[in-house]
Amino acid sequence: MSMVSTAPAPKMPEKHYLNATYGIRSWLLTTDHKRIALLYLASVTFFFFIGGFFAMMIRLHLLTPNGLMLTADQYNRMFTMHGVTMIFFFLIPSIPAVLGNFFIPLMIGAKDLAFPRINLLSWYIYIIGGMFTMWSMVNGGVDTGWTFYTPLSTVYSNSAVAPTVIGVFITGFSSILTGLNFLVTIHTMRAPGMTWFRLPLFVWAHYATSIVMILGTPVVAITLALAGMERIFGLGFFNPAMGGDPILFQHLFWFYSHPAVYIMILPAMGVISELIPTFARKKLFGYPFVAAASLAIAVIGFLVWTHHMFVTGQSTYAAVAFSFLTFLVAVPSAVKVFNWTATLFGGSISFDTPMLYAFGFLGLFLVGGLTGLFLGCLGVDINIHDTYFVVAHFHYIMVGGAVMGYLGGLHFWWPKMTGRMYPEWLARIAAFTLFIGFNFTFFPQFILGIMGMPRRYHVYPPEFQIYNVMSTAGASILAIGYLLPMIYLTWAAFYGEVAGENPWPATGLEWKTQSPPLTENFEVTPVVTWEAYDFHNRPDLGLEVPGGHGPRIVAPAHGDD
Amino acid sequence: MSEQAHAEHVVPPGVYAGIISTLVILTLLTVYAAYVDLGRFNIVVALGIATMKATLVVLFFMHAKYVPKRTKLVIMAGIFWLALLLFMTLSDYVSRVDYRGVQYPMTRNFSASMAQKS
Amino acid sequence: MHRTGALFGQFKTLEQQKDTATLGMWIFLVTEVMFFGGIMLAYTINRHTYFHAFAMGSNTLSLPLGATNTLVLLASSFTMAMGVWSAQTSRKQLLSIFLMLTIILGFVFFGIKYVEYAQKFHHHLVPGKNFDIGYCVHNPNMCPDVSATELQEEGERLDAAEKADPNLQAHAQLYFSAYFGMTGLHALHMVIGAGLLFWLLKNSFSGQYNAEWNTPVDMVGLYWHFVDIVWIYLFPLLYLIDRHK
Numbered sequence: 006m007s008m009v010s011t012a013p014a015p016k017m018p019e020k021h022y023l024n025a026t027y028g029i030r031s032w033l034l035t036t037d038h039k040r041i042a043l044l045y046l047a048s049v050t051f052f053f054f055i056g057g058f059f060a061m062m063i064r065l066h067l068l069t070p071n072g073l074m075l076t077a078d079q080y081n082r083m084f085t086m087h088g089v090t091m092i093f094f095f096l097i098p099s100i101p102a103v104l105g106n107f108f109i110p111l112m113i114g115a116k117d118l119a120f121p122r123i124n125l126l127s128w129y130i131y132i133i134g135g136m137f138t139m140w141s142m143v144n145g146g147v148d149t150g151w152t153f154y155t156p157l158s159t160v161y162s163n164s165a166v167a168p169t170v171i172g173v174f175i176t177g178f179s180s181i182l183t184g185l186n187f188l189v190t191i192h193t194m195r196a197p198g199m200t201w202f203r204l205p206l207f208v209w210a211h212y213a214t215s216i217v218m219i220l221g222t223p224v225v226a227i228t229l230a231l232a233g234m235e236r237i238f239g240l241g242f243f244n245p246a247m248g249g250d251p252i253l254f255q256h257l258f259w260f261y262s263h264p265a266v267y268i269m270i271l272p273a274m275g276v277i278s279e280l281i282p283t284f285a286r287k288k289l290f291g292y293p294f295v296a297a298a299s300l301a302i303a304v305i306g307f308l309v310w311t312h313h314m315f316v317t318g319q320s321t322y323a324a325v326a327f328s329f330l331t332f333l334v335a336v337p338s339a340v341k342v343f344n345w346t347a348t349l350f351g352g353s354i355s356f357d358t359p360m361l362y363a364f365g366f367l368g369l370f371l372v373g374g375l376t377g378l379f380l381g382c383l384g385v386d387i388n389i390h391d392t393y394f395v396v397a398h399f400h401y402i403m404v405g406g407a408v409m410g411y412l413g414g415l416h417f418w419w420p421k422m423t424g425r426m427y428p429e430w431l432a433r434i435a436a437f438t439l440f441i442g443f444n445f446t447f448f449p450q451f452i453l454g455i456m457g458m459p460r461r462y463h464v465y466p467p468e469f470q471i472y473n474v475m476s477t478a479g480a481s482i483l484a485i486g487y488l489l490p491m492i493y494l495t496w497a498a499f500y501g502e503v504a505g506e507n508p509w510p511a512t513g514l515e516w517k518t519q520s521p522p523l524t525e526n527f528e529v530t531p532v533v534t535w536e537a538y539d540f541h542n543r544p545d546l547g548l549e550v551p552g553g554h555g556p557r558i559v560a561p562a563h564g565d566d
Numbered sequence: 567m568s569e570q571a572h573a574e575h576v577v578p579p580g581v582y583a584g585i586i587s588t589l590v591i592l593t594l595l596t597v598y599a600a601y602v603d604l605g606r607f608n609i610v611v612a613l614g615i616a617t618m619k620a621t622l623v624v625l626f627f628m629h630a631k632y633v634p635k636r637t638k639l640v641i642m643a644g645i646f647w648l649a650l651l652l653f654m655t656l657s658d659y660v661s662r663v664d665y666r667g668v669q670y671p672m673t674r675n676f677s678a679s680m681a682q683k684s
Numbered sequence: 685m686h687r688t689g690a691l692f693g694q695f696k697t698l699e700q701q702k703d704t705a706t707l708g709m710w711i712f713l714v715t716e717v718m719f720f721g722g723i724m725l726a727y728t729i730n731r732h733t734y735f736h737a738f739a740m741g742s743n744t745l746s747l748p749l750g751a752t753n754t755l756v757l758l759a760s761s762f763t764m765a766m767g768v769w770s771a772q773t774s775r776k777q778l779l780s781i782f783l784m785l786t787i788i789l790g791f792v793f794f795g796i797k798y799v800e801y802a803q804k805f806h807h808h809l810v811p812g813k814n815f816d817i818g819y820c821v822h823n824p825n826m827c828p829d830v831s832a833t834e835l836q837e838e839g840e841r842l843d844a845a846e847k848a849d850p851n852l853q854a855h856a857q858l859y860f861s862a863y864f865g866m867t868g869l870h871a872l873h874m875v876i877g878a879g880l881l882f883w884l885l886k887n888s889f890s891g892q893y894n895a896e897w898n899t900p901v902d903m904v905g906l907y908w909h910f911v912d913i914v915w916i917y918l919f920p921l922l923y924l925i926d927r928h929k
Contacts, residue, residue: 115694116693117693119708120708121694181715185712185715188707193700193707194694194695219718220647220714220718221718223715223716223717223721224718224721227719227720227723230869231726234865239812240857240865241857241858242858242862248730248851248854248857249730250729252658253729256655257726260651307650308650308654311658318662319658319662320657320658320670323658525693576772576773578769579766579769582766585762586758593754593755597924600924600928602928603928608926612921613917616917616919616920619758619916620913620917627905627909628905628909636707637710640707640710640711641710643714644717644718647721648717652724652725655725655729656728656729671733672729672732
């Protein structure tokens, strides 16, 4: 589907990673990073449904000021399990474990990750951690909030804290091993000619994410271990009655959990860095700055955690320093947004579904990011901390940002993963539905927050009802926006139009191999002689300007020949 | 097989013998120093000696002296991040003064130990 | 898992494979630094807030046993390093010997640790319902392993501590929470290390480690040295608080 519009329709390759071997053992004992990615795809989707179920319970309950159907205790369990499931079992693994696992070796020209068996172990650890958490759900769940603040979680809660904490602890190791695998792979397994500055920014983003995983996750591991020991054995680190300090728990917890949000957003930013050049048919503006910004976000992200604790009575001097650093961490994110926008300028833009998700990301991440600055401002935070303003802020980033990135990436790479294309018009309708549903769900929550509605409360004053109803209505539209892709992507994997090697076309190394790829990815190790996102000088992809470097005359984008 | 990888530096046993002797001496020194009243410097000395021992183990037993720059960067990053965790959290605890000017216990202890004549 | 320098499929050269393994192990050790770092932070804050309780707790620990354990672990690091050297110079029998020595020293450590833990249990120093920091002072006949002079010193320290800190029992439990938490985690890591050493030992008998391929020995060595380093810090932090009084 390059410049030659009379090319014959592509055919599915005979041998590829999906049909190389058969049987359940070949999947459950695979060391092929692509199959492991699909194992993760199935599992994170499963947990997404569970987290979504809890979200549905929350929104239904909040239709009326006195709560529709849950007791206070049940409501506490709903929002806790929603948070725990979505954060630890969906958002953190999603892009790295599905798209990262699948595409990092392909993008760097390697046969697999550095440690394929550890990759499989990562998945099993994730599943075991998930089972502990499911066990706790079956036993009534947890009511402490996903933040497990002490001493409620360690002493006073009458819910299944221990299995949940153990489950999250175990799953943390899955994250650590994935990060370790990515870091080592990117350092040591690049193909000849694939220098650092020719790497796709998706790889840079995962490199930065892996740094965060490696340095942050162990801290939450020890924190949960200590909290678990306090719960089970009665140790007293976080229990004021024994002289312990609940704020110590918060410090240790947020030291990881703030960088964790960067684990969730950096990979999505990496996806956007792939989508925008492809669908604007233009080299990414300021590649070195975007790469550096990923690293800067990862590093500075470790220096801001106390902004979750501004109202705990911590030192005002420390709070001022952390507030300043919080403003600082917005800078590299802004650099990225500017660079993506500059890439669009003068580009030849097509509105395929992945691009729609990229546009959605740009707008929604912008709102989410800016509202983060309001929260980082000490005086303002006193008033909006623990209100729906915070809830709206992080959902704009996590859902409007990370999930949009995930869906955009899934659509973009679906033809490579399955060899078949999804139905474009249905996908566009779903993307719009999602966008509209999302804004109806979460924008009213900003208003609720400013008006003073606290979060984690099962009832609210009647004057807030209109916004809550709007939010719930939006949530049902959002749900449809999620269900549609699940259905048509699955359908397309089996019955979609055969896509060929490079349907878009895009410039990454992953598009230079068959769709779906062979188990060993490339027949011959590629030798890279081109720069990233070079839409003007890739004759091998049919992307070439007669006479060498030309300004804007490029190959027709997909869909407009 | 090719040439030995640059990471395959073989350290002679003589070096190891020297290191272990130093480590034993430092251990005895730290025990001795624990019985000397150095006030608030006891912990400084103890941790200082421990760090010397750890450095010897890392550099020689773990061959960090001979590894490529990239690995040295990984090690420094780990140490730096630990320092981040410890010092940034402590920065909160040692500077807690509420609106009445009342100091939190650890802030009080910290100021007192800083004011202490050695 | 018998490999004599065999190249795994995703690598192109043995050098790349060794390089990758080494980088991977160092990154893993960095995660361990952050893991122990968290509990070190908890220890630090509690030690400075409740110095008297921590000093009290520390002085109930047996310094000779702790120092011996430190020397034992340092020696085991030496034997481990010698083991790696043996593998690197293809001295296969010597490798097995040094691995055995390392394991034996590891078990000496466990033995001493067991004695210490048992002592804590008998002296009512395990956090929980029966915790009593003054148990030996008030019941000298129940603590025959503590000498009379030590008991007297402990008694004096206890009086001073109780005056300085009315909530001494609770805060002393925090010390022992840190003690058991830190040494327990450390011991768990040592058990894993011992398991890895046994695996290496078994493989060393078949002579598969030599100058060309000794990566597993090297990697387990790195891990073992790290566990030693953790103890190098635990010893002064737990055993040497305010000993000079």
